[in-house]
Amino acid sequence: MNFADRLQAAIERCGNPCLVGLDPHLDLLPPEYAAARDVTLPRAERARLLARFCREVVELAAGRVPAVKPQSAFFEVLGADGAHAWEQVVRTARQAGLLVIGDVKRGDISTTAAAYATAFLEGTSESDRDSLCDAVTLNPFLGSDSIEPFLDTCARTGTGLYILVRTSNKGSADFQRHGLPELSHLVADKVTQWGSRLVGASGWSSVGAVVGATHGHELRDFRARMPRTPLLLPGYGAQGASARDVVGAFGRTSAGAPCGALVNSSRGITFAWREKAHQGKPWKDATRDALTHMIDELSSALSATC
Amino acid sequence: MNFADRLQAAIERCGNPCLVGLDPHLDLLPPEYAAARDVTLPRAERARLLARFCREVVELAAGRVPAVKPQSAFFEVLGADGAHAWEQVVRTARQAGLLVIGDVKRGDISTTAAAYATAFLEGTSESDRDSLCDAVTLNPFLGSDSIEPFLDTCARTGTGLYILVRTSNKGSADFQRHGLPELSHLVADKVTQWGSRLVGASGWSSVGAVVGATHGHELRDFRARMPRTPLLLPGYGAQGASARDVVGAFGRTSAGAPCGALVNSSRGITFAWREKAHQGKPWKDATRDALTHMIDELSSALSATC
Numbered sequence: 001m002n003f004a005d006r007l008q009a010a011i012e013r014c015g016n017p018c019l020v021g022l023d024p025h026l027d028l029l030p031p032e033y034a035a036a037r038d039v040t041l042p043r044a045e046r047a048r049l050l051a052r053f054c055r056e057v058v059e060l061a062a063g064r065v066p067a068v069k070p071q072s073a074f075f076e077v078l079g080a081d082g083a084h085a086w087e088q089v090v091r092t093a094r095q096a097g098l099l100v101i102g103d104v105k106r107g108d109i110s111t112t113a114a115a116y117a118t119a120f121l122e123g124t125s126e127s128d129r130d131s132l133c134d135a136v137t138l139n140p141f142l143g144s145d146s147i148e149p150f151l152d153t154c155a156r157t158g159t160g161l162y163i164l165v166r167t168s169n170k171g172s173a174d175f176q177r178h179g180l181p182e183l184s185h186l187v188a189d190k191v192t193q194w195g196s197r198l199v200g201a202s203g204w205s206s207v208g209a210v211v212g213a214t215h216g217h218e219l220r221d222f223r224a225r226m227p228r229t230p231l232l233l234p235g236y237g238a239q240g241a242s243a244r245d246v247v248g249a250f251g252r253t254s255a256g257a258p259c260g261a262l263v264n265s266s267r268g269i270t271f272a273w274r275e276k277a278h279q280g281k282p283w284k285d286a287t288r289d290a291l292t293h294m295i296d297e298l299s300s301a302l303s304a305t306c
Numbered sequence: 307m308n309f310a311d312r313l314q315a316a317i318e319r320c321g322n323p324c325l326v327g328l329d330p331h332l333d334l335l336p337p338e339y340a341a342a343r344d345v346t347l348p349r350a351e352r353a354r355l356l357a358r359f360c361r362e363v364v365e366l367a368a369g370r371v372p373a374v375k376p377q378s379a380f381f382e383v384l385g386a387d388g389a390h391a392w393e394q395v396v397r398t399a400r401q402a403g404l405l406v407i408g409d410v411k412r413g414d415i416s417t418t419a420a421a422y423a424t425a426f427l428e429g430t431s432e433s434d435r436d437s438l439c440d441a442v443t444l445n446p447f448l449g450s451d452s453i454e455p456f457l458d459t460c461a462r463t464g465t466g467l468y469i470l471v472r473t474s475n476k477g478s479a480d481f482q483r484h485g486l487p488e489l490s491h492l493v494a495d496k497v498t499q500w501g502s503r504l505v506g507a508s509g510w511s512s513v514g515a516v517v518g519a520t521h522g523h524e525l526r527d528f529r530a531r532m533p534r535t536p537l538l539l540p541g542y543g544a545q546g547a548s549a550r551d552v553v554g555a556f557g558r559t560s561a562g563a564p565c566g567a568l569v570n571s572s573r574g575i576t577f578a579w580r581e582k583a584h585q586g587k588p589w590k591d592a593t594r595d596a597l598t599h600m601i602d603e604l605s606s607a608l609s610a611t612c
Contacts, residue, residue, distance in 0.1 A: 073414060124332070171450040
């Protein structure tokens, strides 16, 4: 089954479109994991702690949300040991029935792009299989020949892509809004085109787009411009976007269920214990409560517009 | 000493501006290393072979060229074991006195960008130091707030960046030539601006730009537009650009030596044994001869325009 169909089934099974971002920033880990910051410890030991923390978050998310999104930078910071931690976390998430969207934002050409696709979506041998992602994020700056090798891999393996179209940060305007039509619209049109060969039974393509939830007023335009493209919406929570900001990004199944988008929250969930609303709680309780709050808030915003 | 000054000193010491790209594509390794493709072997063993091959290339390049450019995708394809191989290769290259430009093309925002900068340029502890890069390639699509955390790291650690401006592939025109001024010119102007705080005693900035040597007629324009920006020119050799195509990218020191650019060749050097011109030679002889040819060809093209 292709990625888009697996994703839609998972959203319907969980009853919500929440995506938990795993951004295990060393400096923000709860006190129980403070040793991961201790530079006098062997790096492998620090990476084991990082992995253990992420696996605990994964367990809190399992069964409740359709997918998680580990951010590779926070693993790579511990080098080869961090890469090992990444594989453990991905494996744990997949075993727990979660879809894994690797937030790697790679972008390169021809055989180099193919090597990245192999690294994250296909593996070089059977034993890699459990630590592969269901989808990855990609940067489109290098153009079509940086995306095409991934499309081949996705078609072969039933995996997916989320291509950066309009990111949630302030600086995204520097280049993404350049030109007429603005660059992000041009990229959106290309995403639609690249995805046309990977549309599943659900009617959605396995080639998605990243559009910041912080650009609420633009979301309906992007939805209309990319009618079969699943959207990944960062920026909810810590970055300031609300549930109401994201409703325009969703479509509806024939049964009336929301579809076609995932709303991501990273540190608002993973590091909820640091926030005022959860002060004094053990970190796991804070994460669990923050996740419940996000699910409820999105569900009620989505049902209000049903 | 900052990156730009270390680079210029290395170019003058070696007497040439050649950059050897380490793209160890598993399928192209010489017969002696064919076991790296054997999926029945443990991945760690395959990665050891990959590392050993790259270290042999590094030894052939040491003392002859100023820098090498390992491509992370071809290491990541072997997961955490590949990441370990990357660290070994970087360490070997630095110990051999080569500057290392990590071709990672990362691009992300705020603390995520800072984590990538730590991963490749600064490390989290003293023991990481030997396997860090002197510079990395970056993708600018996310805008200023994706570059700024790297500028801070470069200022602190004397490292450098090469930002994608106009890549060597055909598809680069899809987005990089979009708009008026075209996007690549807008990025070039930003690169100049980002680099202004990192100009060294040599007069060059530690913030460089990647401009494909395949766009020969545009090179002089980019050179004029970014007068203090070191250029990294991919596309020489296998991708079709000649020594004459790249001369316009160079400046001159007061002593008349070429400066301000590196010309990259990856598989034309590393996999020279596969090319007709070197048929029948042991792979090391082919690589050594191809490197000699590139150095000679560039030196004579550059001295002809002196």
